[in-house]
Amino acid sequence: MARVSQAHLDARRRQILDGARRCFTRNGFHATSMQDVFQETGLSSGAVYRYFRGKNDLITAVAEEAFERMRLAFESAGREAPLRPLDDVIDEVLSHVLEEHERESGTDRPGAFAELIVQVWSETLRDGQLAATLNAGYDRMRVMWAELVRTYQEAGRLRADVPTDHVVRALMALVQGSIVQRAVFKDVEVELRSGLRALLSPHA
Numbered sequence: 580m581a582r583v584s585q586a587h588l589d590a591r592r593r594q595i596l597d598g599a600r601r602c603f604t605r606n607g608f609h610a611t612s613m614q615d616v617f618q619e620t621g622l623s624s625g626a627v628y629r630y631f632r633g634k635n636d637l638i639t640a641v642a643e644e645a646f647e648r649m650r651l652a653f654e655s656a657g658r659e660a661p662l663r664p665l666d667d668v669i670d671e672v673l674s675h676v677l678e679e680h681e682r683e684s685g686t687d688r689p690g691a692f693a694e695l696i697v698q699v700w701s702e703t704l705r706d707g708q709l710a711a712t713l714n715a716g717y718d719r720m721r722v723m724w725a726e727l728v729r730t731y732q733e734a735g736r737l738r739a740d741v742p743t744d745h746v747v748r749a750l751m752a753l754v755q756g757s758i759v760q761r762a763v764f765k766d767v768e769v770e771l772r773s774g775l776r777a778l779l780s781p782h783a
Contacts, residue, residue: 669754732746
């Protein structure tokens with residue numbers, strides 16, 4: 580029997596995750612069944628269960644991937660720090676990640692990815708494994724944000740008399756609040772950049 584290549588295994592896992600994400604984006608976690616995932620991906624139950632034990636595993640994988648996309652986006656945008664204003668960097672990263680997901684999910688519905696993120700957050704209240712995944716992801720994000728913020732503080736573009744971690748937590752709260760607004764208030768265009776520009780002034 581021919582050995583299945585790693586490239587094939589990776590492509591099949593990608594196929595399943597993309598299909599599950601499309602289902603979750605359209606219908607939400609609770610209204611999506613594994614049968615929906617089988618139908619969306621065109622794969623048998625056995626093929627899907629080879630990679631994921633069930634819906635909770637798929638939700639966790641989607642959450643992990645969202646964190647990784649955010650990390651890569653920050654890593655790319657942060658290369659120009661502190662030459663670019665921090666508000667530009669944050670706004671670009673958030674917009675890029677949200678728009679990329681909506682494009683890959685085949686939907687132009689505003690707030691689709693934001694809705695998915697809010698669902699992930701709510702699932703952590705009942706799923707300890709997912710909560711642990713999110714906690715680990717947030718810890719990694721805080722480290723990354725701290726490096727970015729510290730660069731701006733050292734360059735005199737952010738106030739340095741406030742502990743870096745306090746600034747990081749405040750910025751993350753602003754971004755999370757922006758995601759909630761995108762998800763809940765469908766007709767509201769959330770514009771972070773101008774507000775952040777005022778809040779991030781080193782002379783405020």
